[in-house]
Amino acid sequence: MPQAVLVINKSGGLIYHRDFEEVEVEVEDRNKPSSNDLLILASTLHSTFAIASQLTPKAIQLQQQPLPNLVPYVPMIDPDNLVPRKKLGSFKGDDYFKEPFQNWNKSGIRSIKTDQFTVYIYQSLTGLKLVAMVSNRSDTINETVVNNLLRRIYCLYSDYVMKDPFYSLEMPIKSELFDTKLRNLVKQL
Amino acid sequence: MAIYSFWIFDRHCNCIFDREWTLSSNSSSGTVNSKQNEETAKLLYGMVFSLRSMTQKVSSGPLKNEIKSIATGKYRIHVYCTASGLQFVLITDFKQQSYTEVLQYIYSHIYVKYVAHNLFSAYDFADNKNETRGQGFRKIANRNFVQSLESFLSPMIVQ
Amino acid sequence: MSQRIILPSTSDDRVFNNSDGYEYTIGPKQSLPNEASSQPTPSRLYSESLMFRKQEVSLSAVTFLFGEMIAHIHNTSKTASECEVKLNDYGFVIGSKLLELLNLRASVPSNTYLRSSNFLSSSTPTNTSANAMHSGSNTTASRTVSGVSDIYYNQENSAESLTTLISSMRSRDLTILDILQFIHGTVWSYLFGHVSDDLVKSSERENEYMIVDNLPLLTQFIPNGVSCDFFVCGIIQGFLNNAEFPCSVTPHLMPLKGFDQRVIYLIQFDKHVLEREGLRSE
Numbered sequence: 001m002p003q004a005v006l007v008i009n010k011s012g013g014l015i016y017h018r019d020f021e022e023v024e025v026e027v028e029d030r031n032k033p034s035s036n037d038l039l040i041l042a043s044t045l046h047s048t049f050a051i052a053s054q055l056t057p058k059a060i061q062l063q064q065q066p067l068p069n070l071v072p073y074v075p076m077i078d079p080d081n082l083v084p085r086k087k088l089g090s091f092k093g094d095d096y097f098k099e100p101f102q103n104w105n106k107s108g109i110r111s112i113k114t115d116q117f118t119v120y121i122y123q124s125l126t127g128l129k130l131v132a133m134v135s136n137r138s139d140t141i142n143e144t145v146v147n148n149l150l151r152r153i154y155c156l157y158s159d160y161v162m163k164d165p166f167y168s169l170e171m172p173i174k175s176e177l178f179d180t181k182l183r184n185l186v187k188q189l
Numbered sequence: 190m191a192i193y194s195f196w197i198f199d200r201h202c203n204c205i206f207d208r209e210w211t212l213s214s215n216s217s218s219g220t221v222n223s224k225q226n227e228e229t230a231k232l233l234y235g236m237v238f239s240l241r242s243m244t245q246k247v248s249s250g251p252l253k254n255e256i257k258s259i260a261t262g263k264y265r266i267h268v269y270c271t272a273s274g275l276q277f278v279l280i281t282d283f284k285q286q287s288y289t290e291v292l293q294y295i296y297s298h299i300y301v302k303y304v305a306h307n308l309f310s311a312y313d314f315a316d317n318k319n320e321t322r323g324q325g326f327r328k329i330a331n332r333n334f335v336q337s338l339e340s341f342l343s344p345m346i347v348q
Numbered sequence: 349m350s351q352r353i354i355l356p357s358t359s360d361d362r363v364f365n366n367s368d369g370y371e372y373t374i375g376p377k378q379s380l381p382n383e384a385s386s387q388p389t390p391s392r393l394y395s396e397s398l399m400f401r402k403q404e405v406s407l408s409a410v411t412f413l414f415g416e417m418i419a420h421i422h423n424t425s426k427t428a429s430e431c432e433v434k435l436n437d438y439g440f441v442i443g444s445k446l447l448e449l450l451n452l453r454a455s456v457p458s459n460t461y462l463r464s465s466n467f468l469s470s471s472t473p474t475n476t477s478a479n480a481m482h483s484g485s486n487t488t489a490s491r492t493v494s495g496v497s498d499i500y501y502n503q504e505n506s507a508e509s510l511t512t513l514i515s516s517m518r519s520r521d522l523t524i525l526d527i528l529q530f531i532h533g534t535v536w537s538y539l540f541g542h543v544s545d546d547l548v549k550s551s552e553r554e555n556e557y558m559i560v561d562n563l564p565l566l567t568q569f570i571p572n573g574v575s576c577d578f579f580v581c582g583i584i585q586g587f588l589n590n591a592e593f594p595c596s597v598t599p600h601l602m603p604l605k606g607f608d609q610r611v612i613y614l615i616q617f618d619k620h621v622l623e624r625e626g627l628r629s630e
Contacts, residue, residue, distance in 0.1 A: 033247040044243045048236045052261045055233055057193030057280050058211045058219075060263050067263060067283075087563065090407040106262045113257040113286075114244045133247075163408070163569035165415035165422065165576075175571040180608065 001189050002132040002146070003117060005153065005182065006038070009170045010127030012046030014039050016173040020186060045109070045121065045131065053107035070100045074148040076188045089159035096155040103147065111143060122150035130154055141189070149189060156181050191282040192345050193264060194219075195338070196230060197300070200274030202238070203326040204230035205314040208338070216343035221335060222328045233278060237268055257289065271296055291345075299341060303334035400453050407565070414566045418576050432578040439582020444590045446583065450534050455518040520591075524617065524625055527591055528557055531584060539583070540565045545610075555617040559584070562607040574601040577611050584613060594618040 007016035017038055033041070075095065088096060103110075105123040112119040115136075120143060122130040130150040134141050160178040161167055167175065194209040207226050210219040220226065241256050248254030259266040260283050269277040269292035277292045277300075304310050314327045329335075417438070425431040521527035528547055536544040540561075550556035566580065567573035577599035585597045595617045602612045 037246050041243050041247060044239050048240055051232050051236045052259070055229060055236070055266075055280075056263055058209060059191075059193045059213055062211060063213075069262065089569065090411065103262060109259055109261050110283075111260045112240060112244070113260070114248070114254050115252070115257065116248055116254045119244075160569050160571075163411045163415055164571060165418035166570070177569065177571045177609075 001138065001186060002134045002141070002149075004133045005186065006042060006131040006133075007153075007157065007173065008042045008046055008129040008131060011170065012043045013170065014042035015171065016178075018179065018182060020183075042131075045119075046129065049108040049121065049123075049129070052109045056107065069103050069106065071103050071147045071151075072100045072144055073098060074145050076148070076152070076185075089156075090163075091155060091159075096152050101151060120146040120150065122147055122154065124154055128154070128157070130157075145189070149185070152185055153182055156185065192342060193280045193282070195280075195295075195342065196233060196276075196278040197329065198230075198234050198276040198278065199314050199326070201315045201326065202234055203314065204234065204328075205326065206329040208335075210346055213346060216339075216346045222330065233266070234276075237266070237276065237278065241268075241270075258287070267292060269293060269296065275300075295338065295341065299334060299337050303331055303337060304329060307331065307333075398449070398452060400456070411566065411569055414576075414579075415570070417579075418570070428575065432575055435576065435578040436582035436585065439579040439584075440586035440589075443583040443586025443588075446535060446538070447587050447590045450530075450538060451518055451520075452514075454530075454534060455514045455516070457513070457515060523628070524557070524593065524621065527588065527593060528559070528615075531587060532559060535583075535587060539580075553616075555619070555622050557615045557617075559613040559615065560602075560610065561613070562604075562610050564609060564611045567611075568609055573609075574599050574611060577613070581613055584615065588615070588617075593621055595621070 001020055004017065004019050006014060006018075009015045017035075075098075088094070103122075104125050105121060108123060109121055111121065113136075117133050117135050120132045120134065122132075124130075130153055132146050132150055134146060156178060157173075160175055160181055161173050164175055164177075167173070191213050192210065193213075194207065196204055196208075197206040199205045204227070206222065207230055208219065208221050209223065209226060210216065212218040237256065237259070240259065244254050244256050255270055256268050258268065263283065265281050265283045265285070267279040267281065267288040269279075269289060271277075275296070277296055279288050279292055281288060310329075310331055311327055314329070418435075421431055421434045425434060521530055532544045532547040536542065536559075544559050545562045546558075546560035548558045548560065550558065561580075564573075564577055564580065567576045570576055581597035581599055585595060588595050588597075595615050597616075598614050600612045600614055602610050604610050
């Protein structure tokens with residue numbers, strides 16, 4: 001289970017943030033980042049994301065070889081409501097997608113590994129960034145799994161945020177539906 | 190496994206050593222301490238610096254949360270920070286997860302041996318004490334250091 | 349008989365004979381008596397839209413359109429109640445029209461549909477597949493339906509409208525229960541692709557009935573979107589009012605475990621509807 005999920009809009013503003021408390025961690029142990037810290041975090045990620053493509057080593061630029069870019073599909077089974085599977089918004093079938101997908105994040109930062117956690121970034125074609133912070137203690141979660149999770153969150157975003165007539169673009173997401181659906185999704189992990 | 194470039198930054202945010210390989214088939218290709226790489230070095234340092242300060246801010250517990258690596262779809266940046274504020278940065282292909290031991294070895298067996306233990310080498314690479322803006326600094330041009338670094342890294346360059 | 353006023357610079361006879369449009373070389377044509385009395389060619393346009401056919405519309409497209417509608421109403425209204433009234437009015441028009449359309453469709457005898465089942469297994473597979481391709485779908489359900497429409501097309505050659513299929517119109521729903529059943533089943537299936545999840549009579553008040561939808565199709569992506577359900581209320585109300593069951597309909601959010609967005613449409617009939625109902629049962 002990731003520690004936190006963030007959504008950053010295409011101009012670097014933090015529009016959604018959700019913390020996930022792990023049971024085994026004492027609450028006092030974690031000094032929670034303030035909302036201001038998170039805003040800085042979002043804009044830092046956004047700006048360094050752009051720098052990363054500038055830093056492409058010359059050896060790669062000379063190669064001109066297409067790099068593998070396909071993320072394999074990882075099914076997420078929810079033991080609680082396997083039968084009957086609930087309807088997934090405007091998506092047909094029992095999962096949001098079922099095939100390997102292209103990673104649209106070609107030259108930007110995909111992950112940042114630190115001593116305590118790893119930050120994964122999924123970017124949509126429109127420049128929306130979905131960020132997951134995963135503790136290094138959970139060894140089952142790797143980049144492929146997180147990419148699958150973030151792509152599903154993007155699907156949720158397209159349903160429960162984009163189809164909300166009261167939501168104005170680029171603004172903070174306040175939709176409770178998005179929040180609950182996201183939490184249910186993360187619980188499946 | 191492929192290595193694209195190697196950088197050392199001092200505690201004044203200056204790049205005191207850089208080495209870039211341009212051909213993965215040829216370990217002697219590329220540049221050492223090149224002028225052209227100055228801008229790249231600044232970008233690289235800026236990125237690592239801001240990400241470092243960010244990850245330390247959101248870390249939990251008393252321990253410092255140091256950044257280990259940054260991955261993109263094309264390459265991976267490995268970072269190793271020493272207690273004296275030096276940063277060793279290695280840019281490799283994105284497949285290999287951890288180069289921490291390699292960087293640690295470079296620090297303890299090559300940098301310490303040929304630079305820190307060298308009486309004739311500068312102790313601080315800034316020209317004067319107030320140096321903060323990259324105006325005056327020296328680069329590591331120590332022949333022994335470059336040679337042994339070269340011989341250590343060259344087997345990893347070839348893919 | 350028309351005379352050639354100008355001799356055209358062509359020797360092609362078709363210029364004079366087999367033309368349908370206006371001929372500048374001949375000038376305005378007098379309508380011949382036998383032409384005027386002939387039957388106009390039947391157009392499929394009118395009758396085709398009356399025919400039931402399984403069609404799938406993208407849910408995203410519908411919700412985007414609905415969302416824009418809500419946003420527009422939201423921007424042009426001053427108060428929340430004004431918003432609800434406007435939404436209700438939009439739905440009302442749709443409901444009134446649905447009453448006519450769905451009653452007509454329900455009058456098409458079901459054996460016409462049944463004939464299509466032997467049509468599918470019969471010896472004209474080329475026709476079926478052509479039709480299935482024509483309707484742009486290859487699910488079994490829509491193949492059955494396209495079979496129906498094929499019969500319909502065949503019949504159309506002799507007669508032009510759906511009315512020939514109807515031997516007797518469906519009798520009007522006269523009791524509250526009948527018409528609510530119709531809404532619960534037929535109207536809901538038409539609008540949302542499934543029957544409504546429940547139809548309940550209030551235990552407290554005589555004139556109150558409830559239609560339950562566990563997941564409202566249109567407002568499922570809208571947080572706190574229960575006020576947007578006034579649109580569906582308008583449809584129900586328009587349907588019932590035009591069927592001479594005056595009533596008012598309001599949506600209420602009643603979450604159940606597993607169905608966070610369960611909505612109840614509360615229908616309150618006017619007093620005289622109940623009185624009429626009482627007279628009938630006497």
